[in-house]
Structures are given as structure tokens and as C-alpha cells.
Amino acid sequence: MKTICFYFQIHQPFRLKRYRFFNIGRDHYYYDDYSNEDILQQIAGRSYIPANRMLLDLIRQYKGKFKVAFSISGVALEQLEIYSPEVIDGLRELARTGNVEFLTETYAHSLASLADPEEFKQQVAMQAERIKMLFDQTPTVLRNTELIYSDDIADMACEMGYSKMITEGAKHILGWKSPNYLYQSQNRPELKLLLKNSRFSDDITYRFSNYNWSEYPLTAEKFISWIADTPQEEQVINLFMNYETLGNLQPSYTGIFEFMKALPRFAFDQGIGFATPSEIMDVHKPVGAISVPTPISWTDEERDVGAWLGNTLQKGAFKLLYDIAERVRLCTDRRLKQDWLYLQSSDHFYYMSTKHFSGGHSNFSPYESPYDAFNNYMNVLSDFIGRIKAQYPDTVDNEELNSLLTTIRNQEIEIKRLELELKKVIGRNEEKLVVKQKDK
CATH class of the missing domain: 3.20.110.20 (7-stranded beta/alpha barrel)
Incomplete structure (x- = not known):
């Protein structure tokens, strides 16, 4: 069937x-x-x-x-x-x-x-x-x-x-x-x-x-x-x-x-x-x-990722965005975290595409040209990076960041372990209390 x-x-x-x-x-x-x-x-x-x-x-x-x-x-x-x-x-x-x-x-x-x-x-x-x-x-x-x-x-x-x-x-x-x-x-x-x-x-x-x-x-x-x-x-x-x-x-x-x-x-x-x-x-x-050694997608005749990463504008913006990923993961500012998510949407890079711009790609873009899309996104990204660096400046190198991240993750694991142990202790104490009340 x-x-x-x-x-x-x-x-x-x-x-x-x-x-x-x-x-x-x-x-x-x-x-x-x-x-x-x-x-x-x-x-x-x-x-x-x-x-x-x-x-x-x-x-x-x-x-x-x-x-x-x-x-x-x-x-x-x-x-x-x-x-x-x-x-x-x-x-x-x-x-x-x-x-x-x-x-x-x-x-x-x-x-x-x-x-x-x-x-x-x-x-x-x-x-x-x-x-x-x-x-x-x-x-x-x-x-x-x-x-x-x-x-x-x-x-x-x-x-x-x-x-x-x-x-x-x-x-x-x-x-x-x-x-x-x-x-x-x-x-x-x-x-x-x-x-x-x-x-x-x-x-x-x-x-x-x-x-x-x-x-x-x-x-x-x-x-x-x-x-x-x-x-x-x-x-x-x-x-x-x-x-x-x-x-x-x-x-x-x-x-x-x-x-x-x-x-x-x-x-x-x-x-x-x-x-x-x-x-x-x-x-x-x-x-x-x-086997798919290089990424495929459902877009364009080539079914590749060229619609988002096919030119130097897109690749440059993409690299700059993810270069700050570790710093963003360190921060606890909810507004920064939210902006980080919104700025990652693939659409921003799609708008920068020069591939068939006179055709289908431009139909979904709010910009006059891919260059206009690139300039607008880079201005936003520059401000966002400035806010991230205000919390985690360039003087802190990637090795230090990775070390700090490892410490934080280990602390999270230890906190969860201690919380679990505390629940077990509380549970045992409650059981003892119930037994004592029954004995009375």
C-alpha cells in the first residue's frame, strides 16, 4: 500500500x-x-x-x-x-x-x-x-x-x-x-x-x-x-x-x-x-x-546552501556572528540571549544573496538589494557585538573562555548532584518522621 x-x-x-x-x-x-x-x-x-x-x-x-x-x-x-x-x-x-x-x-x-x-x-x-x-x-x-x-x-x-x-x-x-x-x-x-x-x-x-x-x-x-x-x-x-x-x-x-x-x-x-x-x-x-559529504537543502536547483552562504557578504556576516557564540553562551542577560536567537535566523543571510536576485530570492526580501540587506544586518550585528564585548571583552581570549565555560558546566553538574542528594535526604527524613508518628 x-x-x-x-x-x-x-x-x-x-x-x-x-x-x-x-x-x-x-x-x-x-x-x-x-x-x-x-x-x-x-x-x-x-x-x-x-x-x-x-x-x-x-x-x-x-x-x-x-x-x-x-x-x-x-x-x-x-x-x-x-x-x-x-x-x-x-x-x-x-x-x-x-x-x-x-x-x-x-x-x-x-x-x-x-x-x-x-x-x-x-x-x-x-x-x-x-x-x-x-x-x-x-x-x-x-x-x-x-x-x-x-x-x-x-x-x-x-x-x-x-x-x-x-x-x-x-x-x-x-x-x-x-x-x-x-x-x-x-x-x-x-x-x-x-x-x-x-x-x-x-x-x-x-x-x-x-x-x-x-x-x-x-x-x-x-x-x-x-x-x-x-x-x-x-x-x-x-x-x-x-x-x-x-x-x-x-x-x-x-x-x-x-x-x-x-x-x-x-x-x-x-x-x-x-x-x-x-x-x-x-x-x-x-x-x-x-552519504552526504557536503550539506544539501531543499532550496534552488542545486539543493545546496548557496542561498545563504554563497557569496563573500554572507560568509563574512556568518563568520562574524558565530565568532562570538562562546561569549554569548557565558552571558545571563535575557535580552542579549533573545537578540542572539533572532539574529541567527537564516532569512537574514538569504536576503544578502546575489544569486538570482532579479528572480525568486528578491520576492521575499524587505530590502532593495543584497548589499542593503548586508549593510543593515552588519550595523545591527556591530551594536550587538559591542554589547557582548562590554560584558566579555576581547582581553579575555578563547582559551580563557573555554576554561570558564568548563568550570561553569562542572558547577551546574555538581549543583544538580547536590540537589538530588538533598532530595534523597529530605525523603529519608520524612520517612523517619512518619515512622515516629506511627510509633506514638
Whole structure:
């Protein structure tokens, strides 16, 4: 039996305000609150809210046979809680059905996995805690920012205790192989990998309303027939996409909601079911291993990380940001910690891309040019670095910082040990007190 796995990504960055050189050292608030609220509320109204309602109706209509999965960045959750809490309410209602799985990712939707393993692990743990708190689920599947994956990231995932991960079915990695199977990491066989089917996913995300597409219009019946016509042994079809596909990237007038509503009926008629990523990875066995020596993603034709780290502007800003990571981890200032997370969002580097700027990349950028994006971000980063160095100056070298961090971590371990011992002592004393009272 063939199975469709629907996975939706929700992310919105905290966009930066126009921050000029003379603001450095004077203004420590970096965000464009008006744009952030306006954009999120527009997208929520057009996409998130009606899509939540539609998915809930489908789950109820088909009595639990229709299933989907979500990955929502921590910074998106923060904005939803502030500007559109009804979206969170809708997602909670979906979670209560038992037919919706929530994955974990980096809290800041960051590129930390490419620069700072410690930061990557901390953000994934932080995000898992947030998902547990909001949706009462403990994530078992890891989804890295922009589906970025490599052999090194596989090592980090396993070290964090994850045995399931989703990523892109990149052609230059798979070669003749099909993405419609479950795979495993070559260097960490215990890590199962579910791969995006780019053709079918992009048919919905990008080509659905394209009048020039030879297959336009795309109907649910036609789409399911394509899936049914795949080789019989290919049992898993992974449709991974941005949640904004429903209502924003593909506006409601294109018929995208009607398409989605009709999809399950035609699927079930063809004997095709639906499952979440963890269900598929629990049931199916890997058919082979894949090796990914250099990072892949789900962006651009090359499926690499060039959209964020493809030019000298991006690389320079990226290096400068993570050069101060150890100092940030030492500080206890909540405002600094918050800014650190918000400044790591991959979007800031995406806006600096000179790759196809006249095309798709510029459509999502609030800046006039990549250079404008770079200058604005660097001004903000300069102020942020100044605030960090005010607490931990350059006179303290990295070796001293590492030593201090080790001391702090050892102290934390010792404190936890002593707290546990204290609880045991209190417990024993309480037991003795109960015995004495009984003797009396």
C-alpha cells in the first residue's frame, strides 16, 4: 500500500528595522514590529487559519485516516503567540486529534548546524521543550532548518538521541535512486532518513497555478493518478512544503483549498493512505544508505546552501556572528540571549544573496538589494557585538573562555548532584518522621 506523508513548515523571522550606522551604540532595539505584525497577520488570515480549519475538517471527515506533520520554528511560535494566538489554538486542536505530528528543529531557524554544534544542539533541545509545552508532544523526528543535512549533521543528530530525520531527496546525492523509499545514514546506520519527493511537492508549491505549465490545471484526481502510477515497490511519497503554500503562495482563488479537500478521497479510492513521518519510519525498513559529504537543502536547483552562504557578504556576516557564540553562551542577560536567537535566523543571510536576485530570492526580501540587506544586518550585528564585548571583552581570549565555560558546566553538574542528594535526604527524613508518628 502506498502512503503519502504530508509535512508543512511554518517559519517567520523577526525582521530588522532600518538600522543605520549612527544608531550603533545608541539604539539596542533592532526589530520592525509594524512589519512583523502586519506580515504575520496577513499570512495567518490568508493561510494558517483557513488551512488549520481545513485540515481539522479532513481529519474528522475521514475519521483519523488523514494525517499530516508540522515543523514550526521557535521564533515563529513567539510571533504567533503575540500577533495571532488563534493560529496556536488551531494547531493545538489539530494536535489533540492524534493525527498530527510535530517535529523539532532549530529554535531560531538558524544555520547553527553549519558552524556551531553546541548551539545547534541547544536550539534543538529548546525547540523540543517548546513543542512539548504548547502541543503536549515530545518530538521524535528532527528536521533541520531548510532541510539542511550532511554526514556531520547526522552525527550531531545521533549524539542528541535522534534516530529519525527528514531531508531533501537531492538528485546529485540519490543519482538513479528514488526518493520514494526509507533510507539510512551511511556513517550512522541507526539514523533513518525520509526524503522529500521534489517533483510532486513542487507541483503543488510552485506549479499549481502556473498557466504556462503543460499540466495546468492540476486536479486532485490527476495528481493522485501520478502517485498511483509510480512503481509498485515505491511505497512512500513525501510531500514536504511551506504551509504558506495553502492560501498565500497559492492564493485561495487558485483553488488550492478545493484541491486539498478533494485529495484524500481520490487517494483512498486508489488504495493510497496517509501517515506521519514517525509512523512511516517505525513501519518501513531502510532499503539502503546514503552519504552526504557536503550539506544539501531543499532550496534552488542545486539543493545546496548557496542561498545563504554563497557569496563573500554572507560568509563574512556568518563568520562574524558565530565568532562570538562562546561569549554569548557565558552571558545571563535575557535580552542579549533573545537578540542572539533572532539574529541567527537564516532569512537574514538569504536576503544578502546575489544569486538570482532579479528572480525568486528578491520576492521575499524587505530590502532593495543584497548589499542593503548586508549593510543593515552588519550595523545591527556591530551594536550587538559591542554589547557582548562590554560584558566579555576581547582581553579575555578563547582559551580563557573555554576554561570558564568548563568550570561553569562542572558547577551546574555538581549543583544538580547536590540537589538530588538533598532530595534523597529530605525523603529519608520524612520517612523517619512518619515512622515516629506511627510509633506514638
